Amino acid sequence: MSEVTRKPTTGPAAASPGEVPTIWTTGWTDVFNTGTWRAATPIHEWRPSPCHADCPIGNTIPGWIADIREGAYQEAWLSLVETNPFPSVTGRVCHHPCEGHCNREVIEAVVGINGLEHFLGDRALEEGWALPAPAESQGKRVAVVGGGPAGLSCAYHLRRLGYEVTIYEAREELGGLLRYGIPEYRLAAGVVDAEIARLLDMGIEVRLNAGLADRAALESLEAEYDAVFLAVGAQQAKILRHLEGGAGAGRVLDGLEYLRRCTEGVARDLGERMTVIGGGSAAMDVARSARRLGHQVSVVALESRGAMPAQPEEIEQALEEGVALFDGAMVAAVEAGADGGLTLKCVKVTLDLGAPAGELRPVPVEGGEFALAADVIVTAIGQDPDLAPFNGAFGDGSSDGSSVDGATGGFVECAVLVADPVTLATTRAGVFAGGDVASTNRFVSEAIGAGRRAAYSIAEYLSHPDACIPERPKLEDSVNRTEVNSFYFEFSERRERVVAPAAERLQAFAETISVYSTEDANAEAGRCMSCGFCVQCDNCFVFCPDMAVQKDPSAAGAEGVAPGASECASEGAPPAGAAVRVVAAVPCVGAPADSGPFYFVLDQYCKGCGLCVTECPRGAVRLEQVNL
Amino acid sequence: MHTYELDEQTVFNSGHNACPGCGEALAVRYVLNTMGPNTIGVVPPSCIAIICGPQPYSSMRIPVYQTTLEASAASAAGISRALKRQGKHDVNVLAMAGDGGTYDIGFQALSGAAERNEDMVYVCLDNEGYMNTGAQKSSSTPYLAVTSSTPGGKPSDKKDITEIMAAHRIPYVATATVGYPDDLARKVAKARDMEGMRFIVVLTPCLDGWGVADDGAVRVSRLAVDTGFFPLYEVEDGERYTINHGPKGIPVERYLEQQKRYRHLDADQIKEIQTGVDHRWSLLQARAESMARPVVCD
Numbered sequence: 001m002s003e004v005t006r007k008p009t010t011g012p013a014a015a016s017p018g019e020v021p022t023i024w025t026t027g028w029t030d031v032f033n034t035g036t037w038r039a040a041t042p043i044h045e046w047r048p049s050p051c052h053a054d055c056p057i058g059n060t061i062p063g064w065i066a067d068i069r070e071g072a073y074q075e076a077w078l079s080l081v082e083t084n085p086f087p088s089v090t091g092r093v094c095h096h097p098c099e100g101h102c103n104r105e106v107i108e109a110v111v112g113i114n115g116l117e118h119f120l121g122d123r124a125l126e127e128g129w130a131l132p133a134p135a136e137s138q139g140k141r142v143a144v145v146g147g148g149p150a151g152l153s154c155a156y157h158l159r160r161l162g163y164e165v166t167i168y169e170a171r172e173e174l175g176g177l178l179r180y181g182i183p184e185y186r187l188a189a190g191v192v193d194a195e196i197a198r199l200l201d202m203g204i205e206v207r208l209n210a211g212l213a214d215r216a217a218l219e220s221l222e223a224e225y226d227a228v229f230l231a232v233g234a235q236q237a238k239i240l241r242h243l244e245g246g247a248g249a250g251r252v253l254d255g256l257e258y259l260r261r262c263t264e265g266v267a268r269d270l271g272e273r274m275t276v277i278g279g280g281s282a283a284m285d286v287a288r289s290a291r292r293l294g295h296q297v298s299v300v301a302l303e304s305r306g307a308m309p310a311q312p313e314e315i316e317q318a319l320e321e322g323v324a325l326f327d328g329a330m331v332a333a334v335e336a337g338a339d340g341g342l343t344l345k346c347v348k349v350t351l352d353l354g355a356p357a358g359e360l361r362p363v364p365v366e367g368g369e370f371a372l373a374a375d376v377i378v379t380a381i382g383q384d385p386d387l388a389p390f391n392g393a394f395g396d397g398s399s400d401g402s403s404v405d406g407a408t409g410g411f412v413e414c415a416v417l418v419a420d421p422v423t424l425a426t427t428r429a430g431v432f433a434g435g436d437v438a439s440t441n442r443f444v445s446e447a448i449g450a451g452r453r454a455a456y457s458i459a460e461y462l463s464h465p466d467a468c469i470p471e472r473p474k475l476e477d478s479v480n481r482t483e484v485n486s487f488y489f490e491f492s493e494r495r496e497r498v499v500a501p502a503a504e505r506l507q508a509f510a511e512t513i514s515v516y517s518t519e520d521a522n523a524e525a526g527r528c529m530s531c532g533f534c535v536q537c538d539n540c541f542v543f544c545p546d547m548a549v550q551k552d553p554s555a556a557g558a559e560g561v562a563p564g565a566s567e568c569a570s571e572g573a574p575p576a577g578a579a580v581r582v583v584a585a586v587p588c589v590g591a592p593a594d595s596g597p598f599y600f601v602l603d604q605y606c607k608g609c610g611l612c613v614t615e616c617p618r619g620a621v622r623l624e625q626v627n628l
Numbered sequence: 629m630h631t632y633e634l635d636e637q638t639v640f641n642s643g644h645n646a647c648p649g650c651g652e653a654l655a656v657r658y659v660l661n662t663m664g665p666n667t668i669g670v671v672p673p674s675c676i677a678i679i680c681g682p683q684p685y686s687s688m689r690i691p692v693y694q695t696t697l698e699a700s701a702a703s704a705a706g707i708s709r710a711l712k713r714q715g716k717h718d719v720n721v722l723a724m725a726g727d728g729g730t731y732d733i734g735f736q737a738l739s740g741a742a743e744r745n746e747d748m749v750y751v752c753l754d755n756e757g758y759m760n761t762g763a764q765k766s767s768s769t770p771y772l773a774v775t776s777s778t779p780g781g782k783p784s785d786k787k788d789i790t791e792i793m794a795a796h797r798i799p800y801v802a803t804a805t806v807g808y809p810d811d812l813a814r815k816v817a818k819a820r821d822m823e824g825m826r827f828i829v830v831l832t833p834c835l836d837g838w839g840v841a842d843d844g845a846v847r848v849s850r851l852a853v854d855t856g857f858f859p860l861y862e863v864e865d866g867e868r869y870t871i872n873h874g875p876k877g878i879p880v881e882r883y884l885e886q887q888k889r890y891r892h893l894d895a896d897q898i899k900e901i902q903t904g905v906d907h908r909w910s911l912l913q914a915r916a917e918s919m920a921r922p923v924v925c926d
């Protein structure tokens with residue numbers, strides 16, 4: 001046998017010891033770049049929930065509800081008072097627009113956000129929790145004129161930002177309409193007192209019986225302070241002239257006046273039969289207060305019941321309490337009645353749909369005449385601000401709105417002070433205005449929100465190093481119903497607060513609505529889906545077929561700043577505790593140091609299928625098209 | 629609120645070749661990462677072989693033997709016996725084959741291995757067709773589903789591989805799907821820790837073959853269970869039945885409408901499918917119940 005010299009080959013047979021046959025695996029697929037297949041990129045991003053977008057104060061609702069869910073009530077409350085210093089007040093009287101577009105409706109019913117706010121507010125008062133201490137002094141002073149919710153909220157946020165604040169209030173007590181308008185049975189004075197006292201404990205100076213009288217007074221405030229916030233409300237009742245003369249003389253009262261008397265306990269014999277004119281909350285408050293004081297009450301409203309501006313439950317409760325409602329009607333004239341009282345000539349009306357927005361044009365219905373007997377008429381048809389003190393201060397000297405440039409800010413339009421919608425600045429440098437005086441959107445939460453925005457705007461005006469005006473997220477940018485994944489949520493009935501039966505309600509001015517029990521609050525918090533607010537459920541991580549979603553607890557602190565801690569955080573930025581936007585393995589922007597594992601997407605592998613987006617129960621991952 | 633707790637090890641790699649959003653890749657992830665690194669894999673021709681990697685690269689950080697379409701169970705049995713011969717009793721042997729390679733072409737090897745109670749975990753990744761070669765029908769393709777070889781819809785029913793395997797009276801048979809990852813992972817872990825022949829059929833939506841959106845694998849998989857089309861259950865020793873997830877009162881139409889392969893169906897056909905689903909569900913319940921009862925003589 002002769003020796004055969006074999007040629008080296010490249011096939012498997014050629015493998016020498018230590019070399020790997022080519023049929024063997026030599027490496028892992030993680031060297032490949034399947035990310036190039038992608039047409040869209042998932043982005044983990046904190047996104048506003050619709051409840052947050054709808055809250056006039058800017059409450060980051062899913063954040064503090066998540067704390068309730070974990071039983072961390074004080075933390076929840078602290079997170080809530082970041083924006084709203086009056087949760088016990090708003091928990092009772094806010095018209096809760098936050099519940100209007102709550103995504104939970106896709107499962108069974110919207111979350112009882114207002115009830116949870118009530119629960120936290122009352123828990124804080126019970127436990128005596130203090131508001132956070134003010135930041136380091138900015139060495140500047142701000143005057144707040146008007147101690148209603150707008151002024152108090154502004155004072156609170158300014159104080160937190162490190163300003164010295166003095167409130168000038170015309171009346172003998174703070175609170176504005178919270179104290180002198182909204183009746184006791186809906187909002188007990190003790191609650192208002194307690195939340196205001198806690199706020200003043202932060203070190204806010206108050207001058208009572210110190211109304212701003214005239215332009216000179218304003219000018220001296222401007223000289224003395226670095227900025228001024230005007231929040232004098234709108235407490236001048238609109239009147240119906242055609243009722244006041246003749247037979248009506250001395251028998252027509254305005255609603256605010258009546259409610260003020262109720263609050264002050266100054267009863268007066270007005271006669272037994274009362275007719276209230278108006279279809280809003282104030283009219284219901286007058287009617288229901290009068291029922292508690294033993295009057296026979298009828299309400300005449302221009303709008304039909306469904307279109308009345310009062311909250312549906314207020315109307316329902318008024319009816320239960322024995323108020324007679326004549327909706328879609330108006331009082332055309334007043335005559336002396338046979339029994340020494342008045343005869344109100346009424347007529348059924350429809351509303352002219354072609355009327356300009358904000359204006360009601362009643363059209364009498366033929367043959368719709370009817371009459372009501374009454375001893376006293378109370379009108380509750382809205383209020384205007386008292387602008388007399390500012391006469392001439394804002395430009396052209398007019399105070400009646402007749403020669404106004406409403407677009408650029410000037411004096412009055414629809415009889416409100418015109419302030420810039422974003423900065424709340426008036427035409428006078430350093431003078432800001434908000435709440436009822438500058439808006440026809442007359443709600444407590446709107447006033448508190450305006451106060452908050454004004455505080456940050458004033459801080460910006462005074463060159464605060466980190467404050468900027470919070471931007472209100474838009475509803476259309478918030479997580480919508482198609483973006484939550486209903487599979488992950490089980491049916492769970494909404495908890496309701498208990499309302500006392502009508503007979504009991506009529507006995508006194510005691511509050512009629514109960515607060516959630518701890519169990520109810522926990523259950524209700526459990527219903528919130530945390531829209532847009534990552535709760536680290538891991539779904540995005542679990543369902544990626546490419547293992548492109550990663551979590552990295554260790555890197556969380558690396559680049560982390562807690563955005564909620566920065567006063568500059570706009571409402572479009574994640575609140576503290578949110579896990580966050582991270583693209584392509586870059587440590588997340590704004591990850592709070594203690595946020596636990598957070599998620600990022602590996603650019604190299606993500607194929608852009610969108611599974612992580614769809615299986616995120618709450619819309620906290622978004623798919624962004626890749627620009628080719 | 630629902631959260632998944634998975635105990636995953638890193639065996640399956642990124643950078644694999646599965647389509648974006650692939651249900652089968654998701655299943656491979658849960659299966660491999662639950663089996664753990666102390667495993668030898670056997671994979672026949674199928675999408676799984678593609679996902680495994682373009683040779684010489686692998687997406688599976690374990691030794692994998694790529695066998696023939698007919699032979700998965702036989703190859704796995706050989707490896708399993710060889711390991712025992714070497715005294716290695718702690719290495720898991722895992723065959724992962726498609727439905728074509730299980731219900732049809734690999735069936736006699738599978739049945740034989742089951743009859744001999746060979747020691748392996750056999751996972752069928754069931755995408756209801758020969759997807760890797762262009763979506764032809766297999767005996768797993770459901771009634772009326774369109775495939776490239778049944779353009780008018782498949783005229784016969786899906787073969788019931790679960791009951792066939794249970795009838796082999798092997799230690800463990802289970803159904804699972806990617807929309808219920810915790811259930812799937814639990815079953816794999818349970819099978820891993822048993823001995824003898826263990827068989828799991830995992831329904832894995834094929835986006836292209838079924839005509840499902842890229843983000844739809846999990847949704848569709850879940851609907852398969854929630855409509856009762858594919859109940860999740862276990863059978864131990866051929867007789868101890870446990871039903872894990874059954875229909876939730878959702879009409880099967882919700883499942884069908886997510887998939888283009890059912891787009892041609894008319895109302896009567898949908899009704900017919902619904903009737904079949906209801907019928908099979910009641911049979912399964914009856915079987916589970918009767919099997920659970922102890923046998924009493926005379």
Ligand SMILES: Cc1cc2nc3c(=O)[nH]c(=O)nc-3n(C[C@H](O)[C@H](O)[C@H](O)COP(=O)(O)OP(=O)(O)OC[C@H]3O[C@@H](n4cnc5c(N)ncnc54)[C@H](O)[C@@H]3O)c2cc1C
Pocket residue numbers: 093094095145146147148149150151168169170171174175176177178181182210211212213231232233234235256259281282283285386389434435436437441442443444445447
């Ligand atoms: C009867 C009634 C019921 C209501 N119910 C509700 C409700 O249930 N929910 C809801 O959201 N909203 C309700 N509102 C509306 C809500 O009360 C107001 O929108 C809100 O109080 C406005 O807050 P504000 O701070 O702007 O004004 P106000 O609350 O009016 O406070 C203004 C303050 O400024 C003081 N002031 C006035 N002039 C001067 C001056 N020249 N110098 C110094 N101080 C001055 C006033 O004394 C007062 O304290 C109700 C209103 C009424 C009238």
Ligand SMILES: Cc1ncc(C[n+]2csc(CCOP(=O)(O)OP(=O)(O)O)c2C)c(N)n1
Pocket residue numbers: 673674675676696697698725726727728729730733755757758759760761766
């Ligand atoms: C005996 C034999 N016939 C045909 C083929 C071609 N072939 C390769 S993969 C495949 C499809 C397998 O389908 P399935 O097992 O369901 O796996 P899937 O691709 O669907 O994952 C076929 C038919 C083959 N490899 N061997």
Ligand code: SF4
Pocket residue numbers: 049050051052061062101102103104111113527528529530531
């Ligand atoms: S479910 Fe929670 S986060 Fe979502 S809208 Fe409702 S209250 Fe807000």
Ligand code: SF4
Pocket residue numbers: 042543544545546547548549601605606607608609610611612613649
């Ligand atoms: S699931 Fe994975 S591959 Fe799909 S989009 Fe999300 S990160 Fe990318």
Ligand code: SF4
Pocket residue numbers: 044533534535536537538539540541599615616617618619620621
């Ligand atoms: S799926 Fe879960 S972990 Fe992932 S972003 Fe959404 S909430 Fe966060």
Ligand SMILES: [Mg+2]
Pocket residue numbers: 726727728753754755756757758759760
């Ligand atoms: Mg197949």
